[in-house]
Amino acid sequence: MKLSNISERRFTEKDLFLLFFIVWLLAAGCQNTEEAPSVPDGFNVHPANSNTPYKNVLNYCIGQKYPSQSRSLRTLPLIGQVTDNPGVEDIMNRVLVSHDWMANNFRTLLSLLPADILELFKATTGVVISSDIRPAYYNPQTGAIYIDPAYIWLTNDEKLTISNQKDSRSDYGKTLKFVPLWRYVKDKKYAYSGTDWTKQYNRTVDDVKIGLAHLLYHELSHANDYFPPPLIKTINLDQTVQSAAYSLENERADVKISRNSSIRLSSSVLFTLSNVLYGGMQPGSAENGYSPDTVSFELKKEPANDMYNFYGVEDIAMVFEEVMLHYHYGIDRQMAITKMPAVQNPTAADYVISWGQKNRFMDDRLKPKAIEITKLLLPKYDLSGFINSLGKATEMVKNTTWADTMYIYKTLLPPPDTRLSNDILLINYSMK
Numbered sequence: 001m002k003l004s005n006i007s008e009r010r011f012t013e014k015d016l017f018l019l020f021f022i023v024w025l026l027a028a029g030c031q032n033t034e035e036a037p038s039v040p041d042g043f044n045v046h047p048a049n050s051n052t053p054y055k056n057v058l059n060y061c062i063g064q065k066y067p068s069q070s071r072s073l074r075t076l077p078l079i080g081q082v083t084d085n086p087g088v089e090d091i092m093n094r095v096l097v098s099h100d101w102m103a104n105n106f107r108t109l110l111s112l113l114p115a116d117i118l119e120l121f122k123a124t125t126g127v128v129i130s131s132d133i134r135p136a137y138y139n140p141q142t143g144a145i146y147i148d149p150a151y152i153w154l155t156n157d158e159k160l161t162i163s164n165q166k167d168s169r170s171d172y173g174k175t176l177k178f179v180p181l182w183r184y185v186k187d188k189k190y191a192y193s194g195t196d197w198t199k200q201y202n203r204t205v206d207d208v209k210i211g212l213a214h215l216l217y218h219e220l221s222h223a224n225d226y227f228p229p230p231l232i233k234t235i236n237l238d239q240t241v242q243s244a245a246y247s248l249e250n251e252r253a254d255v256k257i258s259r260n261s262s263i264r265l266s267s268s269v270l271f272t273l274s275n276v277l278y279g280g281m282q283p284g285s286a287e288n289g290y291s292p293d294t295v296s297f298e299l300k301k302e303p304a305n306d307m308y309n310f311y312g313v314e315d316i317a318m319v320f321e322e323v324m325l326h327y328h329y330g331i332d333r334q335m336a337i338t339k340m341p342a343v344q345n346p347t348a349a350d351y352v353i354s355w356g357q358k359n360r361f362m363d364d365r366l367k368p369k370a371i372e373i374t375k376l377l378l379p380k381y382d383l384s385g386f387i388n389s390l391g392k393a394t395e396m397v398k399n400t401t402w403a404d405t406m407y408i409y410k411t412l413l414p415p416p417d418t419r420l421s422n423d424i425l426l427i428n429y430s431m432k
């Protein structure tokens, strides 16, 4: 994947001011030291475990929004550099939270998730859960995952402590002629719930568990892409997280897939459109002119299970999350290219399908890719027999609506906003 395809997170003027201030502070004497400088760009977070052996370094290494430099692995190693079989508390010792309930809920949910999720944490340095994170992301400069707590609140009081700001990506691609949609479905219902900021209600762990599994499989695949599991133990601690990632670039799953002509992506139309949809690129007349059928034609012939595959390093993550959720929970993923609705505030019945599939990863072109990706990211487990035993992807019916394909559409809980991509790529660092 060319790094030029990675979109930058947008900085506000305030952010830029803080960034310059940090650079000034560092230039004024903090450079080349691993002692924690007091910088003003931190999340307002504290360790989930007050007695963690990393309590003095977590904030310094992973608690900054726009870190000015990557920290040494000797200060905070990858979890897999210090343990072969991490348990829930090994992860919790690396967690920073803005509110204590986030630690409690995250701990409870981790203990309910599949064991391979703990294994995948070996490629990370830690986790930050803060009320002002939206959307979630993985940062290869810190090696940590940043989680939007909207995934894990259970009581209405907990919900009230979280930012209810609109996702910054909500308006991307508004002038295009098509809308890509997706959702995870279990037992003819959404597999997990979203957040309605206007209503008072509580949720159970069962309402949110699969949403967190979805997010973690996605973000952890990024971590295991940058830090390939077989190499984690060999990484020299006397380097920064970022320089370690850079030294492993040729071994990355994303790079290996892009060298394999039978499973790599190639549509230049979809690469460009993904920058509009997920990076906020201003579309030109060409992009605004593509019909839903043209986009469907392009996507159908690609070994991709979503438009998001074409953005940055997302190809690996998109295939991996779909396989793992089906493997553990029997969940189906539906995706479709639909016509941009002409009405204001459209509902599912206003999105007319041009083309779509259920369980796209079961397509003949995607199964070999799914096997390859699971081998690279989870070498301890062999999912090839499972993937080969599956049937085929199911075609959706052209010109039906997104509501028609949901057999039962009634739920008391709001569905997640599945027009949005899972996360955002934070950075455009050269990795050098």
Ligand SMILES: [Zn+2]
Residues within 6 Å of the ligand: 218, 219, 222, 314, 317, 422, 423, 424
């Ligand atoms: Zn991602």
